[in-house]
Amino acid sequence: MASFVLTVVATWGIYALLGMGIVLVYRTSRILNIAGGELAIFIGYVVAIAIESGLPFPIAVPLGMGAAMALGLAIFWFTIRRVMGEPPHVGLMLTVGIATILNGLMIILFGGGMTAVPAGLPAFTSLGSVRLPTPDIVAAIGAWLSIAAIAIMYHLTNLGLQMRAVAERVMLSAQRGLNVDRTVALSWVIGVLAAGLAGMLHGERSYVALSATVIGISALIACLIGGMDSLKGVVLAAFIVALTESVTALYIDPRYVLIAPVTILLVILIIRPWGLFGTVEEFRRV
Amino acid sequence: MARAHSARIPSSLPTSMGRTLALRRGRAQWTCVVLAAIALLLLPRFLSTFWIHLANGCLIAIMGAVALNLLTGNARLVSLGQAAFLGIGAFAAGLLQRAYNVPFPVALAAAAIAGGLVGFVIGLLSMRLRALYVAVTTLVLHFAVTTFFSFVQAVFLDSSGIILPLPSLGFLELQTPTQWYYFLLAIATVIVLGALNLLRSFIGRRWIAAGEHDVAAEALGVPVRWAKLSVFVVTSSTTAFAGALSAYYVGTVSFESYHFGLAISYLAMIIVGGVGSVLGSILGAVFITLLPYVLDHIFLLLDLRIRANVLAGIHQITFGALIVAFLLFEPRGLAEVWRRVSSALADWPFRYRSASGSAR
Numbered sequence: 001m002a003s004f005v006l007t008v009v010a011t012w013g014i015y016a017l018l019g020m021g022i023v024l025v026y027r028t029s030r031i032l033n034i035a036g037g038e039l040a041i042f043i044g045y046v047v048a049i050a051i052e053s054g055l056p057f058p059i060a061v062p063l064g065m066g067a068a069m070a071l072g073l074a075i076f077w078f079t080i081r082r083v084m085g086e087p088p089h090v091g092l093m094l095t096v097g098i099a100t101i102l103n104g105l106m107i108i109l110f111g112g113g114m115t116a117v118p119a120g121l122p123a124f125t126s127l128g129s130v131r132l133p134t135p136d137i138v139a140a141i142g143a144w145l146s147i148a149a150i151a152i153m154y155h156l157t158n159l160g161l162q163m164r165a166v167a168e169r170v171m172l173s174a175q176r177g178l179n180v181d182r183t184v185a186l187s188w189v190i191g192v193l194a195a196g197l198a199g200m201l202h203g204e205r206s207y208v209a210l211s212a213t214v215i216g217i218s219a220l221i222a223c224l225i226g227g228m229d230s231l232k233g234v235v236l237a238a239f240i241v242a243l244t245e246s247v248t249a250l251y252i253d254p255r256y257v258l259i260a261p262v263t264i265l266l267v268i269l270i271i272r273p274w275g276l277f278g279t280v281e282e283f284r285r286v
Numbered sequence: 287m288a289r290a291h292s293a294r295i296p297s298s299l300p301t302s303m304g305r306t307l308a309l310r311r312g313r314a315q316w317t318c319v320v321l322a323a324i325a326l327l328l329l330p331r332f333l334s335t336f337w338i339h340l341a342n343g344c345l346i347a348i349m350g351a352v353a354l355n356l357l358t359g360n361a362r363l364v365s366l367g368q369a370a371f372l373g374i375g376a377f378a379a380g381l382l383q384r385a386y387n388v389p390f391p392v393a394l395a396a397a398a399i400a401g402g403l404v405g406f407v408i409g410l411l412s413m414r415l416r417a418l419y420v421a422v423t424t425l426v427l428h429f430a431v432t433t434f435f436s437f438v439q440a441v442f443l444d445s446s447g448i449i450l451p452l453p454s455l456g457f458l459e460l461q462t463p464t465q466w467y468y469f470l471l472a473i474a475t476v477i478v479l480g481a482l483n484l485l486r487s488f489i490g491r492r493w494i495a496a497g498e499h500d501v502a503a504e505a506l507g508v509p510v511r512w513a514k515l516s517v518f519v520v521t522s523s524t525t526a527f528a529g530a531l532s533a534y535y536v537g538t539v540s541f542e543s544y545h546f547g548l549a550i551s552y553l554a555m556i557i558v559g560g561v562g563s564v565l566g567s568i569l570g571a572v573f574i575t576l577l578p579y580v581l582d583h584i585f586l587l588l589d590l591r592i593r594a595n596v597l598a599g600i601h602q603i604t605f606g607a608l609i610v611a612f613l614l615f616e617p618r619g620l621a622e623v624w625r626r627v628s629s630a631l632a633d634w635p636f637r638y639r640s641a642s643g644s645a646r
Contacts, residue, residue, distance in 0.1 A: 032418045032421070032422065034366075034421075034425070079610060079614065082614050083613065083614070087362070088418050089358070089362060089364045089418075089421070090613055090617070092364055092418060092421050093364065093553060093557060093609060093613060094609075094610060094613050094614075096366070096550060096553060096609065097554075097605075097606045097607070097608075097609030097610040097613065098606065098610065099550075099606070100547075100550050100554075100602050100603075100605050100606030100609065101602070101603050101606030101607060101610070102606075103547075103599075103602050103606075104598075104599040104600065104601070104602030104603035104604075104605075104606060105599070105603065106599075107595055107596065107598060107599030107602065108596050108599035108600065108603070111595070112595065112599070214429075217425070217426070217429055220422060220425070220426075221426060224419070224422055224426075228418070255433070255436065255437075255440075256433055256437060258429050258430065258433055259430070259433060262426050262429065262430045265426055266411075266426075269411055269414075269415065269419070269423060270411065270414075273414050273415055273419060
């Protein structure tokens, strides 16, 4: 039971982290990032390969974080910057293209096979009478620390204030002398960093493979259930997704984990299409 | 200079509504159409079996791309569920064939109906949703449908899926690639003409209006909900029909064929070809279908020995890079390139067309 709770908490943290990356980017640039899963697993591969080639875990992780930030900046600079303000489907299809490129790169650079991000810790930790898998503990702690860091950044720092301003009214914040391009660029840097961290932690507790990019789908479902423009919503919705998936995997069949979240999403889309915590204005109905 | 101003006025401004709506204008276009038809009809005589197979693949891709372009290009509802709808058609036809051994046309009709029904449900959802949400709904549909098919296949079918017999239309046996070629050519022609016709009718104009700006369209009296629903039903049933055809052509139905990469390659077709243009769908479908083979051929010629999985990676990177590059640098796709080249040829040797149209 304790280990099941731990599984849910770790999965929840990873989905919430990845979903927060997607929501951050969506709020400032109004671009729905389909490539979340691919970005996550790409960075997961970078860290896995770094560890395989002999780097210790504490060095490989910052390396992966740096790679994620560089990747986010590059994506913004070379593509997103040029389609800001275009109709929403352009940005969406752009991220589909980016996801495809990343997929191809993963095959060529890393072989696309299954590998892991070993933290080099014992497989189990005993807490009193219960034995818990250490990778899950590491993933849960890492994910929730990252989530806390992003939430603090978003709600308590100047940068977060600027991001919220851009999210609310681009025009007004530009008129107030806010550098919109810089703010959006930083939101992409942080969004991809969040995805990368989620990818590393996923690799640390289970594995990194091309098929693992499906965590992006779960995170997207969490974003939609919670509301595309709500950080709080995505964190809570990620719990629903993680819980239903873990229960399905435990009692039915791990192959069909997506069925329950998809059903919940369809119900949400019918009765409350803007999500549990999304703003209604966000969702201009015809 | 006056030239710079007058050069922008098209000389062929149509003078009547009838001419605006006409599918083909002028003798030159008719000549092109007739020549293209003759070339397409004679094509199998000059191609080896391998290339006829590729041509058939292009024809099936054209059907799907034309449908997707109506949905995504004209009604602006981005669909990431193209592979799912192809799969729905294939599984509907395949399961019926396996269970009741129904005749080929009945299986095709059932596939179209099944696709239309699922499209109806998604359309009902999309009436309440805006562009981005529709995209994600279809993305989720893709994973739901493929998971369902993998479940069906694992529980009720063999691991290899359904084996389909060679179909026959009663008067025509579809066995050789050449017979298939003419059959698929006829159907693709019907679908292309149908799309062109829909786009110039009130139905297609409603779709375009709803896609351009739904609120403005509603204010002008366009029934936006009806338009969204109908475009989903029409295009999904066409896509499912194409999926069933391709399943019969290949001879098997298996959920592994309907991976997400297939949906992306269809999206690549319409972006590379030209969003919102029927000609673009055709150009894009041919381009994207032939691209992997052309790439492989180039690598073969260069005598690079590349492992198969690296080759798959190169294909994916090329697809993705094409999507990104066309979105950034030529958002109207190959159709626009085609238009520029052909108008440049028509005006040759002049650089511009004069206001009175004397360059013709």
